[in-house]
Amino acid sequence: MKDSSEAYCLGIESTADDFGVGIVTLNGKILANASSDYVPEEGGIHPREAARHHAEVADTVLQEALTKAGIKPRDLTLIAFSQGPGLGPCLRTGATVARALAAYLNLPLVGVNHSIAHIEIGKLTTGAADPVTLYVSGGNTIVSAFDSGRYRVFGETLDIALGNCLDVFAREAGLKHKKGMPLGAALEKLAANGKQLIPMPYVVKGMDLSLSGLLTAATTLLRKGECKLEDLCYSLQEHAFSMVTEVTERALAHTEKREVLLTGGVAANKRLQSMLSTIAEEHGARFHVVPREFATDNGAMIAWTGVLAYKHGIVTPVEESFVKLRWRLDKVDVPWVK
Numbered sequence: 001m002k003d004s005s006e007a008y009c010l011g012i013e014s015t016a017d018d019f020g021v022g023i024v025t026l027n028g029k030i031l032a033n034a035s036s037d038y039v040p041e042e043g044g045i046h047p048r049e050a051a052r053h054h055a056e057v058a059d060t061v062l063q064e065a066l067t068k069a070g071i072k073p074r075d076l077t078l079i080a081f082s083q084g085p086g087l088g089p090c091l092r093t094g095a096t097v098a099r100a101l102a103a104y105l106n107l108p109l110v111g112v113n114h115s116i117a118h119i120e121i122g123k124l125t126t127g128a129a130d131p132v133t134l135y136v137s138g139g140n141t142i143v144s145a146f147d148s149g150r151y152r153v154f155g156e157t158l159d160i161a162l163g164n165c166l167d168v169f170a171r172e173a174g175l176k177h178k179k180g181m182p183l184g185a186a187l188e189k190l191a192a193n194g195k196q197l198i199p200m201p202y203v204v205k206g207m208d209l210s211l212s213g214l215l216t217a218a219t220t221l222l223r224k225g226e227c228k229l230e231d232l233c234y235s236l237q238e239h240a241f242s243m244v245t246e247v248t249e250r251a252l253a254h255t256e257k258r259e260v261l262l263t264g265g266v267a268a269n270k271r272l273q274s275m276l277s278t279i280a281e282e283h284g285a286r287f288h289v290v291p292r293e294f295a296t297d298n299g300a301m302i303a304w305t306g307v308l309a310y311k312h313g314i315v316t317p318v319e320e321s322f323v324k325l326r327w328r329l330d331k332v333d334v335p336w337v338k
């Protein structure tokens with residue numbers, strides 16, 4: 001048996017617009033994190049177009065990751081892949097590549113829950129041990145914490161996800177998604193110059209929240225053309241971020257955890273980081289934010305979560321490796337978390 005520093009897991013991420021390949025050692029050293037993102041010419045992600053992109057770039061991204069890690073396919077110990085939740089055609093493309101690699105190299109396969117991977121990469125890269133996690137991305141808005149064998153959901157969006165809310169508004173405002181500058185980041189830049197807080201719907205129901213009314217209100221104001229775009233971006237962010245921060249704070253008070261972790265694509269936002277850091281401080285908890293490279297979808301997070309599962313005897317037989325479009329994180333046992 002090789003020791004963990006020379007045994008490697010290759011992880012494939014393909015839930016949405018990114019095709020990513022990460023390579024990590026079994027003891028958690030990240031050696032490569034290559035990716036290619038599909039940027040639609042117009043509008044949101046078209047699942048089949050994104051899947052076609054993934055199939056086209058798979059070979060190049062795999063090669064890039066192996067070269068960066070300085071290893072050969074034969075050096076690998078296991079293959080992990082994003083099994084869900086996500087867009088069907090995209091997930092299936094990644095799963096097909098993973099199955100082919102595992103079969104060809106005769107290696108075990110591990111299907112990883114994408115949402116859990118966002119949490120685990122946050123813990124690995126920040127050193128957080130047992131946090132309340134706010135996971136905010138294009139498709140998810142979830143406040144969770146570990147309890148009795150699983151990550152439990154303490155609060156979540158009742159309709160659209162935070163990243164999606166920001167992206168739809170940004171697109172309405174004519175902002176463009178460019179490589180290295182996601183729509184949420186373009187909106188953040190404008191919001192930084194906003195001065196006036198425009199009242200908008202603020203909807204927290206129990207531990208859950210709703211963002212669709214806020215998006216409609218902001219979009220309606222935008223179309224009227226009476227407010228400055230900077231002020232609208234600023235107000236949209238302030239309202240949306242306050243809602244997720246309020247729910248996170250309540251989960252923190254309830255669970256009495258000592259750490260807060262911010263993860264997922266929207267974690268790159270400085271204003272959101274600052275709000276969460278304030279509530280963490282008020283509760284005597286440490287605030288951690290996943291580094292930008294690992295905030296958006298990436299292969300390293302899948303590889304690492306695959307390692308955690310594999311070390312606890314979890315593998316996914318090929319006949320059970322079908323993708324799960326709506327796979328909730330609270331349905332997954334996480335025996336590696338204590």
Ligand code: ATP
Binds near residue numbers: 015139164183266
């Ligand atoms: P998931 O399947 O986890 O929902 P996803 O496909 O949405 O993932 P992520 O890469 O985790 O992908 O998140 C992308 C989201 O992050 C987009 O909505 C994007 O606008 C948002 N985002 C990226 N940078 C920023 C930023 N600086 N401020 C706000 N939002 C950001």
Ligand code: FE2
Binds near residue numbers: 118137
């Ligand atoms: Fe994601």
